[in-house]
Amino acid sequence: MPRFGEDYHHFHSQPEPSAAYSTSLSSWAPSEQQRSLPPPRWSSSASWFVPPTRLLALLLLLTVALQPALARALDEEGEGSGDGGKGGDFSVDMYHIPKPFQFVETPRDMQVIEERAASFFCHTSDAAEVSVQWRKNGQAILPSSTTASAEDVPGGSVLTILPKMKDNNATFECVAENALGDTISAQASLTVYEDNANAIPEGFPQFRLAEMEEEEPDKFPVFWPLAIEVEPDVLEVNCEATGDPEPKIKWFKSMRPLELKNPRYSVLAPGRLQIKISREEDDGTLYSCMAVNEKGVVFSGVFGLYHLE
Structure with missing residues (x-):
């Protein structure tokens, strides 16, 4: 079977047009010899075939080679725009997948002495706006409480209490909410010893x-x-x-x-x-x-x- 290269050479090695050919496109007609030629065939096994992987490698090489020229062109454009050359600066927006909203530090179970200060710590992975509410046995601890006070810290809160014996076995819960409305919670128990x-x-x-x-x-x-x-x-x-x-x-x-x-x-x-x-x-x-x-x-x-x- 003839290869594409052979057919291609055979087609283009035909004699120059003679009287059988007209210079007018409307009257052009191939000779009997031309009509008898087989149509060109493509062959993936021909020596000129380039595998896709090599094409990709060539494209990557061209990209790296053209990068300095592109940077120079952008710099020259910036210099010509009258902004001191800063017009050539450009940035590429990258998609950022946020980390899941979770606790870095959760309240831990505590054993304390009555009327001695104790603190629960609540720290989240979000250092931005985080709203924290503390609850005792499921009930919100109000800012007006005289036995507990909460202090906001970046990404969380600290609850300080002055426990009494009646607070023994109480449960304290930290409920944190970020700016997106995601809510997480964690709780710990309190054991109070008599002084x-x-x-x-x-x-x-x-x-x-x-x-x-x-x-x-x-x-x-x-x-x-x-x-x-x-x-x-x-x-x-x-x-x-x-x-x-x-x-x-x-x-x-x-x-x-x-x-x-x-x-x-x-x-x-x-x-x-x-x-x-x-x-x-x-x-x-x-x-x-x-x-x-x-x-x-x-x-x-x-x-x-x-x-x-």
């Missing part, structure tokens, strides 16, 4: 420097941290604690979790914080710490920083 050394489980966290109340020696010791100036405008605070397992220490500023990424704060060791004083930010600010392990949670008292002229 009596014999009622508190062994291994419950306790601050090392906590002192017993002389008037009430059976009560769980209270801790009031002190800020010691170690150099001008630099303070150190000791909130070391004991317990089984060893407690973790968390720091608070105005009852909000302290942003330890701020270079003004340095954790020197577990339970030891260094503060570089900012008179604008710290004047009148209340700091505190919290010790927590699987047996329970205990807050320190607060200490304030005040600028004295």
Whole structure:
């Protein structure tokens, strides 16, 4: 079977038109010899055939090769538009698939001592506008509550309560809603121990420097941290604690979790914080710490920083 290349060469190697051909299109007619030629045939096995994968590779190479020229053309267009060459800037819109709205930190079950502060944390993956409502046993906690207060933080909220024995086994729920109307919720339970050394489980966290109340020696010791100036405008605070397992220490500023990424704060060791004083930010600010392990949670008292002229 003849190949396409052979047919093509045969067709184009015919003699030049003679008297059998007319220069007028209307009267042109092929000769008997021309009519006897077989029609051209395509063959995928011919040597000139280029596979699709190679065509794609060639297109990619052309795209890369032409990219600098396209950029120069855009720059020249911008320079000619009288805007200082900025007219050549362009951007490509990309479709962004948002991450699912979910919790990064949920409230955890807590065991606390009656009338000692406790906090529930609720933090979502959305750092934009998030509305958080707290509920106790299914009922919304109102802003006017005298035993609980909520503080908004980026992407969430912190609920601080002053529990009583009647709050034992209560359920606290965080309901978060983002700007799109998506709603998620998480809840935790509260266990309240009587403020009596014999009622508190062994291994419950306790601050090392906590002192017993002389008037009430059976009560769980209270801790009031002190800020010691170690150099001008630099303070150190000791909130070391004991317990089984060893407690973790968390720091608070105005009852909000302290942003330890701020270079003004340095954790020197577990339970030891260094503060570089900012008179604008710290004047009148209340700091505190919290010790927590699987047996329970205990807050320190607060200490304030005040600028004295």
